[in-house]
Amino acid sequence: MKRHLLSAGDLTRDDAELVLRTAEELRSLADRPIKKLPALRGRTVVNLFFEDSTRTRISFEAAAKRLSADVINFSAKGSSLSKGESLKDTALTLEAMGADAVVVRHWASGAPHLLANSGWVRSSVVNAGDGTHEHPTQALLDAFTLWRHLGNLDGRRVAIVGDVLHSRVARSNALLLKTLGAEVTLVAPPTLLPVGVENWDVETSYDIDAVLPKADAVMMLRVQRERMNAAFFPSAREYSRRYGLDGRRMGTLQDHTLVMHPGPMIRGMEITADVADSDRSVIVEQVTNGVAVRMAVLYLLLSGNESDFGRTAPAAPAADPTEHPTERDDA
Amino acid sequence: MHADTTAPSGAADPTTPTGTDPGTGRTVLDARDISRALTRIAHEILERNKGAHDLVLLGIPSRGVPLAARVAAKIAAVEGLDIPVGSLDVTMYRDDLRMRPARTLLPTEIPPGGIDGKTVVLVDDVLFSGRTIRAALDAMNDVGRPRTVRLAVLVDRGHRELPIRADFVGKNLPTSLVESVRVRLEEFDGVDAVTISGDAGVAPDPALTTQGEDLP
Numbered sequence: 001m002k003r004h005l006l007s008a009g010d011l012t013r014d015d016a017e018l019v020l021r022t023a024e025e026l027r028s029l030a031d032r033p034i035k036k037l038p039a040l041r042g043r044t045v046v047n048l049f050f051e052d053s054t055r056t057r058i059s060f061e062a063a064a065k066r067l068s069a070d071v072i073n074f075s076a077k078g079s080s081l082s083k084g085e086s087l088k089d090t091a092l093t094l095e096a097m098g099a100d101a102v103v104v105r106h107w108a109s110g111a112p113h114l115l116a117n118s119g120w121v122r123s124s125v126v127n128a129g130d131g132t133h134e135h136p137t138q139a140l141l142d143a144f145t146l147w148r149h150l151g152n153l154d155g156r157r158v159a160i161v162g163d164v165l166h167s168r169v170a171r172s173n174a175l176l177l178k179t180l181g182a183e184v185t186l187v188a189p190p191t192l193l194p195v196g197v198e199n200w201d202v203e204t205s206y207d208i209d210a211v212l213p214k215a216d217a218v219m220m221l222r223v224q225r226e227r228m229n230a231a232f233f234p235s236a237r238e239y240s241r242r243y244g245l246d247g248r249r250m251g252t253l254q255d256h257t258l259v260m261h262p263g264p265m266i267r268g269m270e271i272t273a274d275v276a277d278s279d280r281s282v283i284v285e286q287v288t289n290g291v292a293v294r295m296a297v298l299y300l301l302l303s304g305n306e307s308d309f310g311r312t313a314p315a316a317p318a319a320d321p322t323e324h325p326t327e328r329d330d331a
Numbered sequence: 332m333h334a335d336t337t338a339p340s341g342a343a344d345p346t347t348p349t350g351t352d353p354g355t356g357r358t359v360l361d362a363r364d365i366s367r368a369l370t371r372i373a374h375e376i377l378e379r380n381k382g383a384h385d386l387v388l389l390g391i392p393s394r395g396v397p398l399a400a401r402v403a404a405k406i407a408a409v410e411g412l413d414i415p416v417g418s419l420d421v422t423m424y425r426d427d428l429r430m431r432p433a434r435t436l437l438p439t440e441i442p443p444g445g446i447d448g449k450t451v452v453l454v455d456d457v458l459f460s461g462r463t464i465r466a467a468l469d470a471m472n473d474v475g476r477p478r479t480v481r482l483a484v485l486v487d488r489g490h491r492e493l494p495i496r497a498d499f500v501g502k503n504l505p506t507s508l509v510e511s512v513r514v515r516l517e518e519f520d521g522v523d524a525v526t527i528s529g530d531a532g533v534a535p536d537p538a539l540t541t542q543g544e545d546l547p
Contacts, residue, residue, distance in 0.1 A: 018435065022435065
């Protein structure tokens with residue numbers, strides 16, 4: 001990992017564990033009367049959202065604010081983005097405003113990568129979900145939730161069930177959980193497994209009932225009908241009977257097995273209400289953990305000029321005034 | 332405290348507490364000296380506070396934490412009363428976050444009774460520039476409002492950059508800026524010793540050295 005967080009695959013095991021340990025310390029902040037730390041005072045974090053999001057944007061906003069950073073929310077609706085402005089022009093605008101970090105969600109896979117490597121912006125880029133590609137902070141918060149409940153993830157079995165084809169969460173989780181030593185099994189109908197999944201270094205299965213009794217955690221994915229341009233399964237009812245997690249299937253899980261969902265969940269489709277509200281479900285905790293993990297990521301990316309966080313190049317170019325005469329005020 | 336517990340510190344080079352070692356420098360306090368200093372600090376804290384009531388000890392990670400626990404144990408031995416002990420990580424409040432690599436956060440544990448209205452004694456190993464203590468005062472501000480805050484340090488090596496002083500000092504150790512002072516404790520390093528090592532030429536790797544605080 002350099003100065004951007006673009007893919008869960010860029011994180012080494014040390015990087016990932018550093019995020020988890022940092023998040024663990026930051027999580028205790030939620031119990032304090034003053035939920036704020038001065039670490040990123042004077043820094044600006046821009047939330048650039050080209051795609052709808054509730055949880056992720058609010059989570060990043062809360063994380064940045066709790067670290068005392070200034071937050072600018074930029075969403076496609078209600079901005080010039082909806083008038084057809086290009087990513088490049090948007091990026092140049094952000095650069096001119098002096099953003100230290102850009103948290104970007106985009107409908108096109110690879111947009112954060114382009115933003116980070118184009119030279120348009122000098123800020124750190126955090127991928128908050130790009131198309132059907134990756135969502136690394138979601139994977140980090142899922143790993144953090146698992147780690148808090150299960151301890152070391154070496155050899156733990158995690159089943160990821162549902163619409164793997166359209167899921168950036170599944171890809172990021174598969175990459176990160178492998179890095180942390182867990183064994184991942186993807187469970188989906190054949191039509192909802194991506195081409196090339198055999199190169200992901202994970203197991204795949206079409207049969208949820210065979211996988212559940214062995215799993216230490218089950219991650220249910222939403223069926224992303226908005227991304228579906230064809231009939232991937234005959235009907236919602238059939239999908240939920242074959243791949244939904246209901247009370248009967250929950251009964252086959254081991255006692256310690258966790259039920260997770262990255263949200264938003266469609267109750268009655270991939271997960272029934274009694275499962276989502278059961279004791280095993282850590283779905284609400286995932287949201288809480290999301291803030292701590294995103295604080296950890298922003299802190300590790302933005303503090304200092306040469307981070308232990310696998311960073312090689314001088315991070316904030318503003319630290320080198322000779323190179324950039326138009327230095328920012330806050331440098 | 333930037334000497335973190337992950338540094339392959341003293342445990343890797345076990346030396347006798349009283350010996351001198353070219354790598355670790357001259358020993359100025361050995362295990363018995365440290366124990367005596369902490370006993371005196373414990374008594375001074377009690378004397379100043381007129382007893383153990385409303386006392387809270389907060390160690391600054393990493394090495395302030397076991398020191399706070401030891402002082403509390405000595406207070407318990409004298410007064411027969413367990414006083415609350417916690418830890419206060421100051422990483423997020425440092426004034427040099429921008430200049431240095433992102434640091435690992437260390438645990439903050441505030442005792443269940445909180446610190447509001449209490450007499451808080453901050454405990455650290457080395458008092459140097461005073462910047463760690465400034466950060467600790469800011470950090471405490473976000474946790475509660477103590478009645479009084481006092482500072483206990485095992486070693487005061489001088490060179491303050493801020494108007495901060497310690498109330499209880501184990502040993503005043505006049506140093507030059509090129510020297511480095513290193514506190515090793517049983518809990519982290521397998522041995523209790525305070526060593527001082529020579530000029531810049533033979534100064535050990537800063538990562539292995541407890542400067543107490545940041546170099547100026």
